[in-house]
Amino acid sequence: MTYATAAPNLALAPTQPLSPPPGGAAGLPRLLPDRGAVPVDLRTHLGRYGRPPYRGRRRVLIPVMQESGLTGRGGAAFPVHRKLTAVVEAGTRPIVIGNGAEGEPASDKDKALLWISPHLVLDGLQLAAEAVGSQSVGLYVHRSSRLQERLRAALAERTAVGIDRVPVEIIDAPPRFLAGEESALASRANGGAARPAFKHPRVFERGVAGRPTLVQNVETLAHFALIARYGARWFRSLGTAEEPGSMLCTVHQADGTRDVVETVLGTPLRNLLALGDPAQGLGAPSGEAAAAQAVLVGGYHGAWLPASMAARMTLSNAALRPAGGFVGAGVLVALPADRCGIAETARVTRYLALESAGQCGPCFNGLPRIATVLDELAGPRPDRRALADVKRWAGLVEGRGACHHPDGTVRFVRSALQVFRAEIDLHAQGRCTAPRAQPFLPLPADTASTDADWN
Amino acid sequence: MNGITGSTALWYASRATGVVSLLLLTAVVLLGVLVNRQGRLPGLPRFVVTGLHRSISLLSVAFIAVHVITAIADPYVSIRLTAAVIPFTSAYKPFWLGLGAVSLDLIAALIVTSLARAHISRKLWRGVHWLAYAAWPVALAHGVGSSTDLQRGLLLWLAVGCTLAVAGAVTWRLAGAARDVPRAERAAATLAQGRPRPRARLPHEGPASPRRPADYGRPADHRRPATDRLKEADLR
Amino acid sequence: MKKQLHVDPTACTGHGLCAELVPELISLDEWGYPILARQPVPRGLDREARRAVTDCPALALKLLHPS
Numbered sequence: 001m002t003y004a005t006a007a008p009n010l011a012l013a014p015t016q017p018l019s020p021p022p023g024g025a026a027g028l029p030r031l032l033p034d035r036g037a038v039p040v041d042l043r044t045h046l047g048r049y050g051r052p053p054y055r056g057r058r059r060v061l062i063p064v065m066q067e068s069g070l071t072g073r074g075g076a077a078f079p080v081h082r083k084l085t086a087v088v089e090a091g092t093r094p095i096v097i098g099n100g101a102e103g104e105p106a107s108d109k110d111k112a113l114l115w116i117s118p119h120l121v122l123d124g125l126q127l128a129a130e131a132v133g134s135q136s137v138g139l140y141v142h143r144s145s146r147l148q149e150r151l152r153a154a155l156a157e158r159t160a161v162g163i164d165r166v167p168v169e170i171i172d173a174p175p176r177f178l179a180g181e182e183s184a185l186a187s188r189a190n191g192g193a194a195r196p197a198f199k200h201p202r203v204f205e206r207g208v209a210g211r212p213t214l215v216q217n218v219e220t221l222a223h224f225a226l227i228a229r230y231g232a233r234w235f236r237s238l239g240t241a242e243e244p245g246s247m248l249c250t251v252h253q254a255d256g257t258r259d260v261v262e263t264v265l266g267t268p269l270r271n272l273l274a275l276g277d278p279a280q281g282l283g284a285p286s287g288e289a290a291a292a293q294a295v296l297v298g299g300y301h302g303a304w305l306p307a308s309m310a311a312r313m314t315l316s317n318a319a320l321r322p323a324g325g326f327v328g329a330g331v332l333v334a335l336p337a338d339r340c341g342i343a344e345t346a347r348v349t350r351y352l353a354l355e356s357a358g359q360c361g362p363c364f365n366g367l368p369r370i371a372t373v374l375d376e377l378a379g380p381r382p383d384r385r386a387l388a389d390v391k392r393w394a395g396l397v398e399g400r401g402a403c404h405h406p407d408g409t410v411r412f413v414r415s416a417l418q419v420f421r422a423e424i425d426l427h428a429q430g431r432c433t434a435p436r437a438q439p440f441l442p443l444p445a446d447t448a449s450t451d452a453d454w455n
Numbered sequence: 456m457n458g459i460t461g462s463t464a465l466w467y468a469s470r471a472t473g474v475v476s477l478l479l480l481t482a483v484v485l486l487g488v489l490v491n492r493q494g495r496l497p498g499l500p501r502f503v504v505t506g507l508h509r510s511i512s513l514l515s516v517a518f519i520a521v522h523v524i525t526a527i528a529d530p531y532v533s534i535r536l537t538a539a540v541i542p543f544t545s546a547y548k549p550f551w552l553g554l555g556a557v558s559l560d561l562i563a564a565l566i567v568t569s570l571a572r573a574h575i576s577r578k579l580w581r582g583v584h585w586l587a588y589a590a591w592p593v594a595l596a597h598g599v600g601s602s603t604d605l606q607r608g609l610l611l612w613l614a615v616g617c618t619l620a621v622a623g624a625v626t627w628r629l630a631g632a633a634r635d636v637p638r639a640e641r642a643a644a645t646l647a648q649g650r651p652r653p654r655a656r657l658p659h660e661g662p663a664s665p666r667r668p669a670d671y672g673r674p675a676d677h678r679r680p681a682t683d684r685l686k687e688a689d690l691r
Numbered sequence: 692m693k694k695q696l697h698v699d700p701t702a703c704t705g706h707g708l709c710a711e712l713v714p715e716l717i718s719l720d721e722w723g724y725p726i727l728a729r730q731p732v733p734r735g736l737d738r739e740a741r742r743a744v745t746d747c748p749a750l751a752l753k754l755l756h757p758s
Binding site: 490491493500501502505506572573577580677 | 702704705706707708711712744745746748749750
Binding site: 195350353354355356357358359361363364365367368369371372373376383448449450451452453454 | 637638639640641642643645646648649650677
């Protein structure tokens, strides 16, 4: 079926016959190829999807994105069409930057996507640039030589065939937790350190080089590229009405395995994590993986949920927000029953404190103190003021940084204090239920030690 | 001293206001360093330090203006108005008066940017403000070389005293800056402090009252880990 | 429209002048950094608020329209 002869409805019209949309009977996978984690080269990509369906004018794709309900897949879930509109209306000569700097240690999905399906991301980058009228495009990725090499090769392939309208500059991100924060990205792209900045003016108004800047997560751009081809209704054929579409998740099972999974918004968490059957009280059946005591949803700025509660919930903000969690960038971690939840939380909080950019007084004063006290709570017989101190400091740092690092850390800590309350009480009596002290939550080997580590 | 006639009065006025300007500028530099290091004048709120810094700098502008105008108006030596702002164009002692013009230009930049500081970028304001460390020694050199006043007697001691004061303040500032904790190390430094030890309760009525700034003790300092200054119960 | 006091936390070094000048709207936390009231500046405090903005040695305090 071709659209070539009809008066083109630019919102729908591709420039060549449509191949069927990705995803088999289940509608999945969409972003990752059918044949598993095999990197897709440009020829395969073009053979499957054809060239990027440019519309020839800016703004044309924005109503499509609005209808699709696509929200950012970088964690904040901000409606994509609103960001596009804001950038278009903010001024001239906008800049578009794809954000592939996945600073979250527990998240692998952006790296996997860039490695396996870079051309979907790069298509999305070009189409988003066209939608806002940008002639300056960048891709922000961590300084991993292999991934950057792969991306440069992919870009070279595209240039050779001439499918990119705007050349893409690869921008180095330092290996910091906050490197992928929007204003940190803008600072880095401006040639400075990847430290967050004060939110006035916003990055979409004056970001890189003082120009309106659209920052979009790489997974969001991949969805963008598919929606531009197959339309909003196709995108909405999966997911829920309020949270449509599919998404990539990094799933950590209680037995230690770690996978990137493409799933649908609204999927029950117990379909993603081996949590056991809530109807049977979550006892680990013989031969199954270690039972989980708690689930971390949303990464290290997310929230803990008791396993029994998580087993009854779905991967959606509608279900998770009332419980204090949120979907975020799709990090799901099942904590095995044989570890100490509060010790794990203390380790991660110490990491989060050390990953502070050291700019805002409440953050670099409050987070280390919270981490110190959590360390105490993770040990025997903590000081009896410990809980009160943590609660006070949590209230003091929330909302008082330039970015959401203090807020996210506080959310993570508060949920731990709730979910692991019984364990904390036991520690106060000098006991701990966990037989294994081996760390479970993944953390990088080192953090920043000098200012140069932020460049 | 002979009788001061109408014409020499202007010359004396210029010299006198010159000396006073140097004193005021010295005070401005000292207060500026105090503001930067978050120091206080004992017993006074912090806004007094910045307030004095600003007021005295504006006062020095007034004295510099009189100093320049009287020098120009004085018929004994020929100094044109343009020589006051364009350095080294004076007929009389072009080098030493030229230094005065340099200093005047720098101070003008400082004053203008500071008056407009709410409307210009922080970077621009800070960049220009660094010129203060150039303006002061140039003004001193101008004073020492333009006439023999500062080269002997009481006024020499005055000049030496001002120099020592500024040198001391600058040393204090540089030493403090050397001890600053870089941003990437601040959280680690606080972590290294470990658990804060309980401190004696500060005397005040009820919840922390901002109306008693003296109670806050040492101000916050981005530059090294903050020690807990108020006990938790004070804040409920 | 009424403006609101905001602080750029990356520029603030905790001088504490603002809390002295506008104690009705600004207090200091236990580390000396400002806690701002989340409300627009009332008419009577306009002058003090503007003075605090101008006097902040770090140029960290700002008066902005609520966004």
